[in-house]
Amino acid sequence: MRRANLVIPIVLGLVSVVAWHDTSSYPGSMIPGVPGGAAFPRALAVSLFVLATLLLVGALRRDGEPETHVGWKGVGKNSALLGMLVLFVLLGSVWDFYVLLYVIVAGTMGIMGERSKRALLGLPILFVAFVYVVFHRVFGVDFPSAYP
């Protein structure tokens, strides 16, 4: 956690620099005396830079803290979940939405430790059926589907 307390302010500082840099391409205001579209994001960029600096200074002053244990198992589970979500987003419009939804619900249950085959099979099917009935039939939402 100590390293994160040093890295995060640096990342935030970089975000503020990138935001400031992007504003350099904005046109000026058409109305004299009125700030253009660059003023607000620039003010935000400066504020973020100042706050990130305060955070970094605070973290450096607390540098005597012991390193916090990182739960790598949790990181692994979340990485797996994130991977599934990315695939869901990429494939959602080209594959069957309901199948992908089943996979993501069952997959998340599996990541979280569900081992019962009945639960892994039954609960996601019930859930997908609920989505089909409520969102598609009742609310009229059209999900991408392999079936007509």
Place this chain on the structure above:
Amino acid sequence: MWDHLTLGFGLALTFQNLAIIVAGTILGVFVGAMPGLTPSIGLAIAVPFTFALEPIPAILMMVALYMAAEYGGSITAIAVGIPGTPAAMTTTFDGWPMCKKGQAGKALGVSIVSSTVGGVFGTLVLMVAFGPIASFSLTFGPAEYFALGVFGLSIVGNLVGESLVKGFISVILGLLFFVVGLDVLGGYPRLTFGTTALLDGVNLIPAMIGLFAISEVFKLVESSGDVAPRKAARISGSYLTWGETKGLVPTMLRSSVIGTIVGAVPGAGATVASLISWNTAKRISKTPEKFGTGIIEGVSASETANNASVGGAMIPLLTLGVPGSGSTAVMLGGLMVHGVNPGPLLVIENPELVYAVYAGLLLSAGAMLVVGLLGIPIWVRIITMPTRWLAPMILGISLVGAYALGNSMSDVGMATFFGVLGYVMVRFGFPLVPAVLALVLGFMVETNYRRALALSGGDHTTFVTSPISLVLLTLAVLSFAIPVVKNHIAPAVTLGPDPRTLGTGEASSAQGVDSTEP
């Protein structure tokens, strides 16, 4: 006012709307009762369900869910000893000890009655306050709205979270995300980095679904396997008597006032309301030592206040268009999706909606009483549902809801992105509510700033020549300055050695807190 209420009831008392209120109440109690789910998450998940509804049924569902969720947290707080919502934390102080003494039934009875009284009181205050505040806010111009937005964000950044700096960083991040997209006044892209997908800006509802619901799923996945399954205590024992209920009237009235007032302050919300109410009840009690050991006054003080805060939080939302909490921020997003813009013109443009909200809140309190009383044995079983079943369903509904908004996977992608961002923020101590409120209030702040300057010909004194604007901006500065002075500057001013440390060799840190975190 009674004419308005009659009209509101006339709109709300249809079979469809009553069914929606009951459905929202059941969903709200469930959301509130499940640890890890908050009213904000419940509302973020429920908003997609309202897309197919007209504005009035949609808002009836949202207010019913909000009201019921604040009560629902007490079920787990009492039966399991774990608060279902942050606001129910205070309920555990006396609710769980009562359960351990075999008085769970009484505690749950106190909770539902007190929640209903608080909910009704908060609604009545909303009905009385709406007119005067809305009339007053009709005098607001761009400068005043800019100052109001800044004030709201300064309070939220201050009150929410463990650190002032992190709270304000959260606000700035929310405002930066608001900037993404086409400039409203200039029409050119900002912070899109050449991506056409970002030209429409950040879509509010998927962002909220991601920040509140999907980030929570990441947290639950991370901790899965580390937390023992919940076991609820057997609900038995005596129930609340009529005499005990009458004895709680002073507590309920006082807590209702506290809850409503605190609920109206942006960023304060139900958690602060219930804590202040419990502490106040303890301080003025003739037997303060009994608080925390399992007494009905303790449960009542907490639960009355957190439900009264619902009406309080609706006051700035409906009159000024300024959400007072994460939950009302999601409601604001939900209303905007339906083309309704809360604010002083609401009663002029959509008067029936305002009256329907009054009736909806009162009917929700009634529905909550019935659902709460009849459903206690069911809720106690449901809260033991394994998290490994609950989290995937929350994720699934979040993804479906994000897609249903615009039939687009890019909204799902946006919800996923904000889910990851929200998880990272929470993991490293950055609160989410300020970011969400900033995303919502960003338009009010920037657009009115530029409009005010356009009207004044670029003269910045327009923000201080208006008394309302001057007061609000001064309060905003003070809300930032006071914690900085209190935590950093005041402790550094030493008044001499502390007599307690003389001759002991102890450091002079006894004189003040050497905190490096504001």
